[in-house]
Amino acid sequence: MKINWKVRFSKNNVLFVLRFAAALLVPVLGYLGLQFEDITSWNKVGDILLQFISNPYLIGLTIFNAFNILPDPTTSGLSDSKNALTYIKPRKDVA
Numbered sequence: 519m520k521i522n523w524k525v526r527f528s529k530n531n532v533l534f535v536l537r538f539a540a541a542l543l544v545p546v547l548g549y550l551g552l553q554f555e556d557i558t559s560w561n562k563v564g565d566i567l568l569q570f571i572s573n574p575y576l577i578g579l580t581i582f583n584a585f586n587i588l589p590d591p592t593t594s595g596l597s598d599s600k601n602a603l604t605y606i607k608p609r610k611d612v613a
Contacts, residue, residue, distance in 0.1 A: 520598060550569060
């Protein structure tokens with residue numbers, strides 16, 4: 519699986535970074551029955567992290583969810599296209 523990690527996680531690709539962060543956070547909060555508004559202190563963040571790392575099912579669910587946004591849906595398989603692997607920043611298409 520070849521993915522252009524530099525472009526995916528670059529400052530020019532904020533939308534992907536936010537989607538990836540949501541893919542990590544949403545399953546954890548959903549499984550624990552929490553909402554973003556419930557995180558009101560660093561102690562609460564620590565409690566959530568401890569609950570997360572002590573739950574193998576939740577770890578697997580989160581990894582699976584994050585993995586689901588990695589493949590480029592415009593190519594077959596899991597790798598980026600040969601063209602996309604050469605990008606140094608996300609391509610801006612003009613409609």
